[in-house]
Amino acid sequence: MKKLTIILALLFLNVCFAIAQDSPYQKAMKKEIAKVIEADSLPELQQSANAFARISELNLKEWQPLYYNALAYTYQGLNATLTSDKKDEALDAADALVKKADALSPNNVEIVTLQGFVIMAKLSADPASRGQSLSGQVMQTFGRALSIDNKNPRALILMAQMEAGMAKFFGTGPEKACGLAKQSADIFVAQDEEALKAAILPTWGKSLAEQMVKNCK
Amino acid sequence: MKTYLISLLLLIASIASAQTTISGKVTDQKGEAIPGANVTLKGTYDGTSSDADGNFAFATDETGLQVVSIQALGFKTQEISITCSGQPVNLKTALAESINLLTAVTITAGAMEANDEKKSVVLKPIDIVTTSGAMGDITAALLTLPGTSTVGNDGRLFVRGGDASETAIYIDGLQVGNAFGSTASNVPTRTRFSPNLFKGSFFSTGGYSAEYGQALSSALALNTLDLPLRNQGDISVMSLGGGYSQTLVGKQNALNASGNYYNLAPYQSLVKQNFDWEKSPSSWDSEISLRQKWGNAEKGRSGFIKAYFHTEGNGMTIWQKVPGGSAGDGRGDRVQLNNRYSYGNISLKHSGNKGWFFYGGMAFSHNRDKFNINLDPIRQINQLVHTKAVAVKDFSPQFSLKNGLEWYVKSYSEALPNANLKRRYTDHQVNHFIEATYYFSNRLIMVGGLRTGHSSLANQTWVTPRFSVAYKLENQGQFSFAAGKFKQLPEEKIRVLQTDLRNTAATHYILNYFIVSNNRTFRAESFYKIYDNLVTYKGLPANPKNITQNGAGFARGIDFFYRDKKTIGGTDFWITYSFVDSKRRFANYETKVQPSFAPKHNGSVVAKYFVSALKSQLGTSWSWNSGYPFNNPNLADEMQSKTKVYSDLSLSWSYLPKPNVIVHVACSNVLGRSNVFGYRYASQPDETGTFQSLPISQGAKRFAFIGLFITLSKDKAANNLNNL
Numbered sequence: 001m002k003k004l005t006i007i008l009a010l011l012f013l014n015v016c017f018a019i020a021q022d023s024p025y026q027k028a029m030k031k032e033i034a035k036v037i038e039a040d041s042l043p044e045l046q047q048s049a050n051a052f053a054r055i056s057e058l059n060l061k062e063w064q065p066l067y068y069n070a071l072a073y074t075y076q077g078l079n080a081t082l083t084s085d086k087k088d089e090a091l092d093a094a095d096a097l098v099k100k101a102d103a104l105s106p107n108n109v110e111i112v113t114l115q116g117f118v119i120m121a122k123l124s125a126d127p128a129s130r131g132q133s134l135s136g137q138v139m140q141t142f143g144r145a146l147s148i149d150n151k152n153p154r155a156l157i158l159m160a161q162m163e164a165g166m167a168k169f170f171g172t173g174p175e176k177a178c179g180l181a182k183q184s185a186d187i188f189v190a191q192d193e194e195a196l197k198a199a200i201l202p203t204w205g206k207s208l209a210e211q212m213v214k215n216c217k
Numbered sequence: 218m219k220t221y222l223i224s225l226l227l228l229i230a231s232i233a234s235a236q237t238t239i240s241g242k243v244t245d246q247k248g249e250a251i252p253g254a255n256v257t258l259k260g261t262y263d264g265t266s267s268d269a270d271g272n273f274a275f276a277t278d279e280t281g282l283q284v285v286s287i288q289a290l291g292f293k294t295q296e297i298s299i300t301c302s303g304q305p306v307n308l309k310t311a312l313a314e315s316i317n318l319l320t321a322v323t324i325t326a327g328a329m330e331a332n333d334e335k336k337s338v339v340l341k342p343i344d345i346v347t348t349s350g351a352m353g354d355i356t357a358a359l360l361t362l363p364g365t366s367t368v369g370n371d372g373r374l375f376v377r378g379g380d381a382s383e384t385a386i387y388i389d390g391l392q393v394g395n396a397f398g399s400t401a402s403n404v405p406t407r408t409r410f411s412p413n414l415f416k417g418s419f420f421s422t423g424g425y426s427a428e429y430g431q432a433l434s435s436a437l438a439l440n441t442l443d444l445p446l447r448n449q450g451d452i453s454v455m456s457l458g459g460g461y462s463q464t465l466v467g468k469q470n471a472l473n474a475s476g477n478y479y480n481l482a483p484y485q486s487l488v489k490q491n492f493d494w495e496k497s498p499s500s501w502d503s504e505i506s507l508r509q510k511w512g513n514a515e516k517g518r519s520g521f522i523k524a525y526f527h528t529e530g531n532g533m534t535i536w537q538k539v540p541g542g543s544a545g546d547g548r549g550d551r552v553q554l555n556n557r558y559s560y561g562n563i564s565l566k567h568s569g570n571k572g573w574f575f576y577g578g579m580a581f582s583h584n585r586d587k588f589n590i591n592l593d594p595i596r597q598i599n600q601l602v603h604t605k606a607v608a609v610k611d612f613s614p615q616f617s618l619k620n621g622l623e624w625y626v627k628s629y630s631e632a633l634p635n636a637n638l639k640r641r642y643t644d645h646q647v648n649h650f651i652e653a654t655y656y657f658s659n660r661l662i663m664v665g666g667l668r669t670g671h672s673s674l675a676n677q678t679w680v681t682p683r684f685s686v687a688y689k690l691e692n693q694g695q696f697s698f699a700a701g702k703f704k705q706l707p708e709e710k711i712r713v714l715q716t717d718l719r720n721t722a723a724t725h726y727i728l729n730y731f732i733v734s735n736n737r738t739f740r741a742e743s744f745y746k747i748y749d750n751l752v753t754y755k756g757l758p759a760n761p762k763n764i765t766q767n768g769a770g771f772a773r774g775i776d777f778f779y780r781d782k783k784t785i786g787g788t789d790f791w792i793t794y795s796f797v798d799s800k801r802r803f804a805n806y807e808t809k810v811q812p813s814f815a816p817k818h819n820g821s822v823v824a825k826y827f828v829s830a831l832k833s834q835l836g837t838s839w840s841w842n843s844g845y846p847f848n849n850p851n852l853a854d855e856m857q858s859k860t861k862v863y864s865d866l867s868l869s870w871s872y873l874p875k876p877n878v879i880v881h882v883a884c885s886n887v888l889g890r891s892n893v894f895g896y897r898y899a900s901q902p903d904e905t906g907t908f909q910s911l912p913i914s915q916g917a918k919r920f921a922f923i924g925l926f927i928t929l930s931k932d933k934a935a936n937n938l939n940n941l
Contacts, residue, residue, distance in 0.1 A: 028262050046253035047266040053288070054257045054264045085320065089290060092319060103515035128736070128782055128789065132343045133333050140446045170832065170876055 028055050029064060029200045036072050037204055042079055048072040049093075063105040064200050070097035070114055071204075077121045087125040094118045109149040110202050116141035117158055138162055153191070154205040156184035160212060178216035185209040237301035240274035241308030243267045243287055251312060254289035259296070277301060291317055314659055316614040321659040322689035326699035326729040326742070327424035329362055332417040339738060339778060339791075345412045348823055349836030350867030350885050352922060354407040355418070356397070359437070360840065361821040363742065363776035363793045364422035367840050368814050369863065370894040370913050372405030373397050376422050377744060378772030378799030378815040379434030382708050383723075387429070387438040389523060389564040392625075394582030394601030398500075399556040401535050403894075403913050404492065409502075409529065409558065416442045423744055424699025424727040427650040427666025427683045428607075428621060433705045433723040433748070441523060444471050444508060449930035453477075456484055456923045469510040476503040485917075492916045493536040493548055500531030520567035528559040541899025541909030553589040558582075572611035577621075579604045594634050599709065602626040615656045619666075623648040629709035642716045644674035644706070652683075660689040672706060675719050679704050694732035701725055707752045707766075715764045722749040736782040738791075743775040751803040757900065758804060770801020770809055790824035810856035813895055816842035816863070836869040847895040850908040860893045879926040889918045 022030065032055065036048040049072035056065035073094035077087045095118050101111045116138055123134040139162055145155035160180035167174050188206040196203050243254040250271030257264035258277050265275040267289075277283075280301045285308060288294045292312035299306050319335065331340035339362065351357035356374050360367050366375045373381035386396040388410070400406040419438040421429075429436040444466060451462040460477030482497040504527040512519030532555045536548035564578030580603045588595040607621035625648070630641030652666035666683040683701035690696070704720040712718055729742040751768025754761035776795035782788075796818055800809040811817075821840040828835060844859040852858065869883035886892070892915055898908040 024262060043253060043266075043269065050253070050255035050264070050266045053255055054262060057257065058260070058262065088319070089317075093290060099515050103513055126736075129341055130333075133341070136446055166876065169829065170873070 025055065025059050025062070026200060029068075030197070033068060033197070033200065036068055036075075039072070039075070042076060042081070045072050045076045045079075049076070061104065063101040063108065063111065066097045066101035066104070067111060067114060067202070070094040070101065070118065073097065074114070074118050074121050077118075077125065084125050088122070091118055091122050091125065094121075107148055109145050109152045109155060112141060112145040112148060113152060113155040113158065116145060116155070120158065120162070135162070135166075151187055153184045153187040153209065154202065156180050156187070157205050157209040157212065160184060160209075164212075174216060178213070181209055181212040181216060185213045235280060235303055236276045236278055237280070237303055238274060238276045238305045239285060239299065239301075239308065240272070240305065241310065243271045243273065243289065244309075244311050245292070246311045246313060248311070251289050251292065254287055254292075254312070257286045257288075259284040259286050287312065291315060316656045316659060321656060322662050322687045322695050324662060324664060324685045324687045324697050324699065325695065325731040325740070326685055326687070326697035326727040327421045327725070327744075329364075329420045329422070329740075330417070331420075339740065339780065340418075342415065342417050345415075345418070347825060347834065347836060347871070348838060349825075349869035349883065350838040350840070350865065352407075352883060352885070352920070353412060355410065355412050355415075355439070356408045358412070359418075359420055361791070361793060361823050361838060362420065362422075363740065363778045363795045364744075365795070366797065366814060366816055366819050366842065367863070367865075368845075368894065369865075369892055369915065370403045370405060371814070372400075372407055374435065374437065375814045376435035377746060377774065377795075378770075378797050378801070378812065379723075379746075380812070380814055383432060383434035383705065385429060385432035385436050387436070388525070388560075388562060388580070389441055389578065390428075390438065390576065390607075391562045391564060391578050391580035391605060392582075392601065392603040393560055393580070394627075395558060395584035395599055398531060399554060399558070399584065399586045401533065401537065401552045401554055403537070403897075404533075404535065404916065409560075410439070410527070414441050414506075414525075415439045422742075423725040423746065424683070424685060424701055426664070427652045427668040427681070427701075428619070430623075430648055430650070430668050430670060430681070430703070431625075431646070431705050433703050433721060434746070441506070441525065443521065444469075444510065445473065447930050449928055451475075452927045452929070454925045455479075456921070457481055471508045472506070474503075474505045477501065488917060488919075488921070490917045491914060493538075494534070495536060495551065496532065496534035496553075498531060498533040500529060502527065502529035504528070514568065517570050518568065520565065522563070522565045524561075524563045526559070526561040528557075530555075530557050532556065538911055539899075540897045540911040541901070541903055551589075551591050555587040557585045572617075574609040574611070575607065576609075577604075577606035592635075596630075596632040596634060598628075598630045600626070600628045617654045619650075619652040619654075621648075621650045623650075627709075629713055631710075631713060640713050642674055642713055644672055644712075646670060646672045662687050666701075670704065672720075674712075674716055675706060676717070677719050679720055692732070693734050694730060697727075697729045697731070699725065699727045699729075711752050711754075711761065711764060714761065718752065718764070719750065719766065721751050721766065721768075723747065724749075737784075738778070738780040740778040741775070744773065746772045748772070748801050748803075751801060753803060754805055756805060761805070768801060768803040770799065770803065772797060772799035772801075772815070774798055787828075788824060788826045790822065793819075793821045795819040806855050808855055810848075811846045813845050813847055813856070816845055818843040832873045834871045836871075837867065839864070839866045841865075845893075845895050848898075849896070849910075850898050850902075858896075860895060863892050863894070864888075864890055865892065877928045877930070881924045881926065882922070884919055884921045886915070886919045891915070891918070 032048060032051045039045045039048050049069050052065045052069035059065060073090045077091035098115045098118055105111060119134055119141060120138045123130050123138060142155055142159040160177045164174060164177035167177055188209055193203050243251045245251055252267055252269045254267040256273045261279055263277040265273050267273040283299055283301050285297045285299055286294060287310050289312060291314060293315045295310055295312055297308055330338040331342050331345060332338045345355055345358040348358040348361060364377050368375050374384045375381055376384055386393045396408060398406045398409055417440050421436045425436045445464045448466055449464050453460045458479035462475030465472045478501045480499040485494060485497045506525040508523050510521050534553040536551050538549035542549060560582045562578055562580035566576040568574050582601040584599040586597045604624045609617055609619045611617045625646040628643040632639040648670040650668040654664045656662050663686045668681045671678045681702040681704055685699035687695055687697035703723045706720055707718045724747045726745045731740045748770040750766040752766055753768040754764045756762040774797040778793050780791035797815050799815040800811055802809045819842040823838040826835045842863045844862055846856045846859050848856045849858045865886045866888050867885040868887050872880045893912045895913045896910040897913060898910045902908050
């Protein structure tokens with residue numbers, strides 16, 4: 001009997017092990033996601049972008065590698081040391097990847113939010129001449145993301161940043177923007193980050209929200 | 218135990234020795250290092266990125282025949298077969314650049330584009346609506362660009378010594394007949410279409426593609442918006458009238474309907490007018506547009522269909538003094554005009570698989586003018602049907618070929634109902650065009666085209682070649698050259714008198730330098746244009762006799778454009794200067810003369826300044842030319858005289874009190890200058906032998922405008938700045 005228990009226990013353990021065991025895809029993704037979040041230089045971001053490109057080549061049905069690949073290019077497009085032509089080159093690459101991801105997983109709040117983030121980065125590459133044509137598009141895209149899931153912390157914090165810009169321009173006070181930032185920060189605190197990471201879902205944006213909430217005080 | 222350990226060690230060693238190290242260097246074809254290239258062993262997770270010097274190294278456990286793929290932004294991907302056997306592999310690769318349409322050289326000779334996406338543009342679409350002095354008229358905004366001349370008593374587009382009929386206007390690739398409102402002579406008109414319909418425009422002042430024909434001087438292609446962003450209602454209340462527009466947006470489709478009414482009577486009763494209006498101009502218009510999208514560009518096939526219909530009516534009654542008329546004649550000639558106009562088009566574009574792209578559509582314009590000149594009624598009806606189908610095939614990223622077929626039906630009739638006289642014609646024109654585009658590299662592009670046409674009425678077939686080439690220098694600047702032959706059948710009022718008239722002709726040569734760098738744009742262009750087979754006749758323009766096509770002439774010159782968004786903080790300005798030297802024998806002139814619509818020196822300055830503290834955009838524009846030539850019959854020779862200098866300074870102020878509300882105030886000719894565009898002379902000399910004259914002047918000293926624009930939508934940030 002004792003033996004049987006041990007065998008059963010061992011079997012169970014084994015099964016658990018098999019379940020918990022990451023596929024090469026998950027392993028590679030987790031490693032690269034950790035890297036892209038830490039990346040703070042252009043070469044590192046390009047390495048990340050390349051790594052995700054390699055992963056998506058092998059996993060043509062997964063939207064996450066495309067998503068992170070686009071994210072790595074979006075961060076490049078926000079790098080102040082680049083000329084606006086180089087920023088556009090990176091953001092055009094990001095845009096193409098987001099569109100591919102969207103084709104694989106339509107109406108995905110994360111992908112729509114990233115789409116808005118890419119347009120926001122394009123706007124900030126040349127605000128004087130693009131502000132008029134792109135700010136409406138950015139707001140509309142984040143609006144669409146929030147209509148899919150109004151509790152997405154990334155959509156909330158990016159929308160909060162746009163609202164803050166608008167409020168500053170029209171002198172209408174930061175209440176709305178700060179409210180969104182607070183909402184976003186609270187969701188970040190409440191969420192189970194480890195579970196999201198295990199499911200290779202996006203978790204970035206927490207520090208953005210914390211920073212903005214601090215500025216609001 | 219010992220044996221076990223040893224065998225384990227051996228096993229590890231054998232695994233280690235099975236690893237293959239792949240290293241190397243990635244460069245471009247000039248040997249410059251490419252950092253950040255993605256080096257992958259295909260079908261595996263193994264790979265790395267090249268470093269700042271283009272070097273890379275990684276190890277793999279794979280064995281046997283493998284493929285290494287090397288990719289970098291802006292370069293063609295290269296694949297190399299290797300054998301992994303534990304021996305180090307070293308690869309030296311030089312990647313070939315790929316054609317990047319966003320940053321590659323473009324042909325800028327003759328062309329001025331307003332576009333949000335491309336680089337080599339002189340304007341953004343928003344500039345068309347925010348240019349001070351343009352008062353929301355597309356043409357007026359384009360008149361601040363090089364190569365154009367402001368003709369204040371006409372209002373249409375005059376390009377490089379060409380008359381207004383020499384410009385063809387297209388909406389979504391389909392020609393628009395009577396794009397400008399009907400008006401009495403010497404009363405300026407404006408474009409019938411609102412600038413907020415369009416997402417961009419392509420304005421060519423010469424040397425344009427084989428896709429455009431029947432225009433001697435210029436082509437203006439306007440592209441309508443794709444899918445609007447949101448459901449919204451736009452209300453406008455203006456000193457001249459008001460309107461409402463409603464937009465409904467679905468996932469893949471959209472509907473927009475709008476209506477406007479304008480009446481200048483209240484304004485003209487408050488502000489003194491030089492023109493003698495019996496009934497001030499008034500108009501109504503309504504339009505509807507539908508868009509439907511299909512497919513997903515990421516998954517291959519996708520397309521777009523747009524339908525647009527615009528209809529309007531307008532009227533005016535004006536008294537025009539007759540030069541040399543005796544005091545008893547009082548107000549002069551009474552001109553009453555009633556106009557009805559409709560334009561509709563359906564356009565389609567579809568991207569298929571294997572590099573195929575199709576577009577085309579059908580458009581219909583109908584214009585009816587009822588003039589009553591004193592007691593004589595005149596009826597004119599102009600109709601245009603344009604059908605077009607184009608197929609483009611990209612054979613490679615470098616080479617594409619465009620083939621198009623067009624069919625035009627043009628008809629015109631004019632009648633004097635009292636005299637029971639009527640004349641008319643209908644002309645069928647069939648055109649084919651073919652155009653090949655070849656990128657030798659990102660720096661060098663060549664385009665060659667051939668346009669063939671046949672007119673049933675003129676019974677003439679013609680072939681016109683077009684060619685252009687552009688080369689981009691190291692410093693981002695680029696040179697382009699364009700040349701081509703252009704044909705155009707005479708204006709309908711002449712053609713209806715003699716229907717066997719054949720094509721007039723022009724040949725263009727254009728050399729252009731263009732550079733955009735760091736928010737500054739500079740453009741210089743010189744041109745030479747030869748005119749042939751122009752219509753000449755005897756007698757007065759109203760009653761031409763002995764019509765022949767013996768006219769000829771030329772236009773040559775140089776123009777400059779400089780735009781700067783950087784040097785003065787918060788200010789965006791541009792400066793234009795155009796020199797045109799043009800002479801032609803045409804109409805009833807006996808010799809080659811400088812036409813009245815081709816002033817020699819033309820200039821403009823446009824500036825926009827955003828004041829955040831006032832939530833306002835301030836704008837100003839100044840346009841200037843050296844004077845219009847005119848013919849004084851009291852002097853020897855023809856067109857021997859010139860008016861004084863033309864100058865107009867306009868100011869505008871847009872105030873955004875709330876994100877969805879705009880107040881716009883504008884005033885043209887704030888300095889109150891009395892501009893004269895020419896003189897009208899009596900047809901007969903008076904008893905002293907002198908031809909009496911009257912100046913052709915402005916309708917009023919200044920024109921002031923105030924408007925309130927409100928956008929209603931869920932998105933509070935939306936506004937209708939595009940309506941200004």
